[in-house]
Amino acid sequence: MSGYDIKQLVDISLSYFWNISYGQIYPILKKLESEGLARSTPERTQGGRPRNLFSITRKGKMALDEWLQEPVDLSIQRDEMQLKLFIGGHTDRPRMVALIQDFQVQQESRLRTLEAELEEILPSIRTGILPEDLEWLGPIGPTAERRRQIVKDQALVFKLSIRQGILKVEARLAWCKEALEALNQEVPC
Amino acid sequence: MSGYDIKQLVDISLSYFWNISYGQIYPILKKLESEGLARSTPERTQGGRPRNLFSITRKGKMALDEWLQEPVDLSIQRDEMQLKLFIGGHTDRPRMVALIQDFQVQQESRLRTLEAELEEILPSIRTGILPEDLEWLGPIGPTAERRRQIVKDQALVFKLSIRQGILKVEARLAWCKEALEALNQEVPC
DNA sequence: TCAGACATGTAAGTCGTTACATGATTCA
DNA sequence: TGAATCATGTAACGACTTACATGTCTGA
Numbered sequence: 001m002s003g004y005d006i007k008q009l010v011d012i013s014l015s016y017f018w019n020i021s022y023g024q025i026y027p028i029l030k031k032l033e034s035e036g037l038a039r040s041t042p043e044r045t046q047g048g049r050p051r052n053l054f055s056i057t058r059k060g061k062m063a064l065d066e067w068l069q070e071p072v073d074l075s076i077q078r079d080e081m082q083l084k085l086f087i088g089g090h091t092d093r094p095r096m097v098a099l100i101q102d103f104q105v106q107q108e109s110r111l112r113t114l115e116a117e118l119e120e121i122l123p124s125i126r127t128g129i130l131p132e133d134l135e136w137l138g139p140i141g142p143t144a145e146r147r148r149q150i151v152k153d154q155a156l157v158f159k160l161s162i163r164q165g166i167l168k169v170e171a172r173l174a175w176c177k178e179a180l181e182a183l184n185q186e187v188p189c
Numbered sequence: 190m191s192g193y194d195i196k197q198l199v200d201i202s203l204s205y206f207w208n209i210s211y212g213q214i215y216p217i218l219k220k221l222e223s224e225g226l227a228r229s230t231p232e233r234t235q236g237g238r239p240r241n242l243f244s245i246t247r248k249g250k251m252a253l254d255e256w257l258q259e260p261v262d263l264s265i266q267r268d269e270m271q272l273k274l275f276i277g278g279h280t281d282r283p284r285m286v287a288l289i290q291d292f293q294v295q296q297e298s299r300l301r302t303l304e305a306e307l308e309e310i311l312p313s314i315r316t317g318i319l320p321e322d323l324e325w326l327g328p329i330g331p332t333a334e335r336r337r338q339i340v341k342d343q344a345l346v347f348k349l350s351i352r353q354g355i356l357k358v359e360a361r362l363a364w365c366k367e368a369l370e371a372l373n374q375e376v377p378c
Numbered sequence: 379t380c381a382g383a384c385a386t387g388t389a390a391g392t393c394g395t396t397a398c399a400t401g402a403t404t405c406a
Numbered sequence: 407t408g409a410a411t412c413a414t415g416t417a418a419c420g421a422c423t424t425a426c427a428t429g430t431c432t433g434a
Contacts, residue, residue: 004413014275017268024394026415049402049413068277068284071291072270074299077357079206081261082350086203088257089346090339095257102260110263150279156371157278161271164364168266171360175353182345193385213422215387238385238430 002043002051003029013137013158016114016165029054037063085179097183104176111169118162124155191232191240192218202326202347205303205354218243226252274368286372293365300358307351313344 001009003025010020029052032038037060043051056064081103088096120131128148130138139154141147190198192214199209218241221227226249232240245253270292277285309320317337319327328343330336 002413003415014272015265017266017271019265019267021395022413022415023396023417030415049400051413064276065281068273068281068288071295072273072288074270074292074295074361076204076208077206078208079353081263082206082353083203084257084261086346086350087253089349090342092254092257099257099261103263106260106263153279157275160278160364160368160371161275163367164268164271167360167364168357171356172263175349175356178352179349182349191385192387210423211385211387212389212424219387238428240385 002053004051009137012134014161016161032060036060089183093183097180100176100179100183104173104180107169107172107176111166111173114162114166114169118159118166121155121158121162125152125159128152128155130155191242193240198326201323203350205350221249225249278372282372286369289365289368289372293362293369296358296361296365300355300362303351303355303358307348307355310344310347310351314341314348317341317344319344 003022006025007020007022010018029038029040033040033054036057038054039057040052040054043053081099084099085096088099121134124130128151130151137154139147139150141150192211195214196209196211199207218227218229222229222243225246227243228246229241229243232242270288273288274285277288310323313319317340319340326343328336328339330339
């Protein structure tokens with residue numbers, strides 16, 4: 001893939017849990033190449049700015065496998081909402097209530113978006129056919145049968161990431177409800 | 190507070206959702222002072238290395254209030270677990286299952302810790318008295334009555350942050366269960 | 379007496395964003 | 407013709423971590 005392709009893929013498929021900028025992509029691709037973890041092949045094009053296509057090397061694949069095996073550390077997950085509540089909760093209850101309510105509205109809207117996106121992808125797990133707007137993401141496999149299998153696998157992983165998003169948002173909404181009740185019941189500070 | 194105090198406070202009270210290092214604290218305090226948002230007063234000490242005590246200025250309080258009012262942006266919350274699943278899920282199911290299982294064990298243990306900490310703080314919301322190991326965090330208010338009220342407010346905010354932690358961990362555990370079932374039921378890739 | 383807590387700070391480096399610079403192609 | 411998309415890249419900056427440097431006091 002080219003740096004541009006990577007950005008597109010991340011923006012569309014990984015947007016629930018990751019983001020990336022060009023200012024990060026291009027220098028890193030260069031660094032990976034200099035370390036022998038990736039190689040680039042300039043694409044011959046008939047017109048248009050030439051693309052630089054990157055692929056992973058054997059060494060790169062090994063490094064990736066190693067990284068995949070490392071356990072994920074969630075010991076610190078910064079949460080700005082919590083930080084604000086902690087600082088403002090002592091001195092300014094009404095403002096904190098307003099902040100939580102805004103947050104709640106935002107999360108409710110996000111929940112609806114995620115639910116719609118889940119509905120869109122679900123059929124692909126059974127059929128192995130991507131919805132039209134995601135079609136270009138499809139694999140280039142040898143046989144139609146094999147391609148469908150890859151799409152099924154992709155769709156399952158996709159579904160799991162949307163489900164994770166939904167569960168997170170639901171947890172935040174449950175917390176908002178609790179927090180608003182607690183802040184309203186207690187005597188103001 | 191001194192830079193050292195700030196580090197202690199964050200490590201103990203905000204550890205569920207924030208962290209900070211000395212290498213960040215001291216330069217930032219200096220910057221805040223140069224911008225007129227904080228002021229420092231050297232502490233006269235009878236022995237011991239002299240401390241540099243910082244307090245917020247009126248200008249600083251105004252900047253803080255402004256920040257408190259800004260809505261919290263959660264549009265991108267990076268999640269390394271999801272990223273690994275997305276990358277490894279296509280090619281290496283058994284490894285992904287192992288990764289999720291490790292994660293599950295880690296989160297279960299975290300859940301127990303959080304529940305214990307919640308139990309410890311709950312009485313303070315009613316009584317206004319901090320548990321012994323947190324006593325030094327207590328406020329220095331004018332009257333005992335006022336001090337108890339402040340402790341009650343602090344304990345409530347503290348409780349809400351632990352509850353948030355619990356809800357998040359429960360959501361992650363629910364997701365692990367779903368993900369493991371889905372990965373086991375589907376035909377391997 | 380020596381480990382551990384108290385206490386402050388700098389330097390180097392990583393990670394990541396934003397703004398800028400450049401220029402071709404396509405389509406309304 | 408001009409906006410949108412394709413496409414690559416750099417520079418400056420901000421946030422943060424780790425390692426290092428330094429020194430005192432307290433209590434087992």
